[in-house]
Amino acid sequence: MKVIEVTAENFEAEVLRSDKPVIADFYADWCGPCRMMRPVLDQLAAEREDIKIVSVNVDDEEDLAVNYGISSIPCLIAFKGGRETGRNIGLAGKDAVLNLI
Amino acid sequence: MYDIIIIGAGPAGMTAAIYARRAEKSVLVLEARSYGGQIVSTPEIENYPAAPHISGFDFATKVYEQAVELGAEFRFERVTGITDGSVKTVTTSGGSYEGRAVIIATGSECRRLGLPGEDKLAGRGISYCATCDGGFFRKKDVAVVGGGNTALEDALYLSGLARTVYVIHRRDSFRGDGATAARLRSKDNVKLVLNSRVTALEYGDRLTGIEVTDNDGGVSSIPLDGLFIAVGRTPENAPFAGLIELDGAGYVSASENCRTSVPGIFAAGDNRTKEVRQLVTAAADGAVAAGEAIKYLEGSGF
Numbered sequence: 015m016k017v018i019e020v021t022a023e024n025f026e027a028e029v030l031r032s033d034k035p036v037i038a039d040f041y042a043d044w045c046g047p048c049r050m051m052r053p054v055l056d057q058l059a060a061e062r063e064d065i066k067i068v069s070v071n072v073d074d075e076e077d078l079a080v081n082y083g084i085s086s087i088p089c090l091i092a093f094k095g096g097r098e099t100g101r102n103i104g105l106a107g108k109d110a111v112l113n114l115i
Numbered sequence: 116m117y118d119i120i121i122i123g124a125g126p127a128g129m130t131a132a133i134y135a136r137r138a139e140k141s142v143l144v145l146e147a148r149s150y151g152g153q154i155v156s157t158p159e160i161e162n163y164p165a166a167p168h169i170s171g172f173d174f175a176t177k178v179y180e181q182a183v184e185l186g187a188e189f190r191f192e193r194v195t196g197i198t199d200g201s202v203k204t205v206t207t208s209g210g211s212y213e214g215r216a217v218i219i220a221t222g223s224e225c226r227r228l229g230l231p232g233e234d235k236l237a238g239r240g241i242s243y244c245a246t247c248d249g250g251f252f253r254k255k256d257v258a259v260v261g262g263g264n265t266a267l268e269d270a271l272y273l274s275g276l277a278r279t280v281y282v283i284h285r286r287d288s289f290r291g292d293g294a295t296a297a298r299l300r301s302k303d304n305v306k307l308v309l310n311s312r313v314t315a316l317e318y319g320d321r322l323t324g325i326e327v328t329d330n331d332g333g334v335s336s337i338p339l340d341g342l343f344i345a346v347g348r349t350p351e352n353a354p355f356a357g358l359i360e361l362d363g364a365g366y367v368s369a370s371e372n373c374r375t376s377v378p379g380i381f382a383a384g385d386n387r388t389k390e391v392r393q394l395v396t397a398a399a400d401g402a403v404a405a406g407e408a409i410k411y412l413e414g415s416g417f
Contacts, residue, residue, distance in 0.1 A: 046172025047156070047247050050149040053179075054191040085251045085321075086238035103238035104247075105148035108191045109208035 015059045017052070020068045022078055030096040032066050035115045039069040040079060040089040047105050048088040058108055065115060090114060117143045119408050120205050120214030121187075122194045125152020126394055127384025128220035129178045129187075130401025131408075136185035138409050143212055144182070145205065147193035151175030152222045153348070153385070154394055156244045156265075158272045163394050171246075174394075194221075196354050199377055201415075215415070216408040219355060219367065219375070220383040220401065223348035228260065232316045233344075240322025245269035245343050252341045254278045258325060260313050261345035267291040267299055269343050274302045281337055283308045283327060308337075316342070350386040362388050373404040379411050 017039070020028045029036045039055055041048035059067045072079040072087060082091060082098075092100040092114035100114030119135045121128045124146035135142045154160070157171035166174065183189065192207035197217060205212050225243040227233055233241060242248040245259070249272055257277045259270040262284035268291075273280045282299070287309050289296045299305055308327060315326035317336065324338040350365045360368040360376035366389075367382035369375050375382050383404035384397040 042250065044250065045247050046151075046170065046175075047149075047244065049172065050151050050155060050175070052149075053189070054149045057191055085240075086242055086248045088247070089238070104244070107147040107149070107193050107208075109193055110148075 015063065015066065017055050017059050018066070018068045020070055022075055025070070025075075025078060028066070028068055029093050032093070034064060034066045035099075036066045036068060036093040037111060037114065038091045038093065039067065040072050040082070040084045040087055040091065041069055042072050042087060045087050051088045051090075051105060054106070054108055054111065058111060116202070117141045117188075117212065117214045118412055119143075119216045119218060119405070120145065120203070120212055121218045121220060122205065123152065123220035123222055123384070123386075124150040124179070124189060125220060125222045125384060125397065126154055126175070126178060127222070127397040127401040127404070128152075128218065129175075129182045130398040131218050131220060131383055131405040132182040132187035132401075133178070133185055134402050134405035135408065136182070136187050138405070140409060140412065142187040143214065144187055144189045145194050145207055145212070146189065146191050149191060150179040150189065152397075156246050157268065158246045160394060194354055197358055197380065199358060199380070203379060216379045216381070216411050218373075218381045218383055218401075218404045218408055219352070219359075219386065220397075220404070221351040222385045222397075223350045225344065226347045226349050228313060228344055228346060230313065230316050232318055236316060236318055236322050239320065240318070240340065241316075241342050241344065243344050245272050245345075248341070248343075249273050249276050252277050255340035256338065257281070257341040257343060258283055258308075258313075258337060258339050259343045259345060260284070261347070262286060262289045262291065263345065263347060264291040264295065266345035267295040269345050270305060271295060271299050271302070273343065274299070274305050277341075278304060280305045281308050281339075282306070283311055283313055283325075285312050285330070286310065313342075348385070352386055371403070373400055373407055379408075379415070381407050381411075 118140035154171040192209040198204040258281035317324040381404040383400035
């Protein structure tokens with residue numbers, strides 16, 4: 015699997031109604047550390063078929079960012095069955111990402 | 116089995132990877148977060164030869180791509196310890212890896228103020244990275260606490276975004292670079308609060324302000340939307356404390372040749388005892404440590 019870019023339009027289908035646990039990466043292009051999360055998330059997405067990893071651009075998707083109270087990025091939010099189960103602010107390694115689930 | 120396992124993918128670790136790969140050694144780089152290290156939170160590097168205006172992120176990305184292109188393998192796992200022997204075993208959160216030599220280039224992490232509420236407010240008004248979070252404080256009131264280069268650069272960066280930037284520093288002059296301090300003093304929206312410490316955080320769900328106490332004992336309150344903490348860093352050597360010699364402050368006791376107290380284990384960059392902790396000295400350490408590791412491998416019969 016690859017990291018899937020989501021928007022307000024498909025957030026519900028891809029994240030809230032996902033049958034697998036989801037890690038949503040809230041990021042912006044101007045945020046260096048956010049872009050550096052990408053190799054970590056790519057590595058995880060390639061290794062783990064049992065989770066889904068999505069990314070949300072906070073500049074393009076302001077409503078989603080506001081809904082989830084994002085004021086610090088990179089921010090990873092884990093969802094299971096449509097509910098938030100964990101959140102990490104700042105750069106995270108693979109184990110810290112997996113701990114959110 | 117790898118020839119060299121490098122712990123930490125900052126400028127020191129990734130430079131070591133480049134030198135080791137060019138000497139045709141197999142290299143695994145283990146990193147707890149992602150590549151780059153501390154330099155990624157610098158908005159603009161102005162003191163690295165031949166790259167006068169590059170961002171920390173762009174710099175780190177170029178070094179990463181260079182190391183990957185040369186064949187270094189990266190795994191994003193946190194190292195929990197090393198077992199010594201003629202072959203060294205490095206354990207991580209995800210498994211364990213064997214290497215003939217190890218370079219520890221773990222750098223350092225942000226020091227906290229240690230005030231009640233600080234952990235809970237991280238991401239709710241408190242930040243340790245101005246370039247990451249500055250964008251959320253456009254036209255708002257923020258403060259930077261600290262007096263070194265990071266604090267000055269953060270304040271300068273934020274002065275272009277925020278309405279007001281207070282700089283809280285416990286002394287009457289800055290330890291950081293004079294040119295940056297001068298530029299900061301020329302900004303109309305920067306207010307220096309010197310000889311003062313942050314003594315309490317004011318908050319509900321989010322940070323709402325700080326209590327500041329000056330060196331004469333005068334207490335005042337500053338309403339704020341954001342507080343950026345830049346009060347220095349501490350080395351990340353805890354997993355190695357029982358194996359190699361550390362100094363009183365937790366830095367690896369290693370001289371300019373980057374050798375630690377254990378043969379075959381080397382230390383490079385900000386996590387070792389040294390006089391100057393700069394990007395260029397971290398990169399230099401990477402080259403020296405790789406060279407020493409290669410010498411060790413070639414002399415140790417492998």
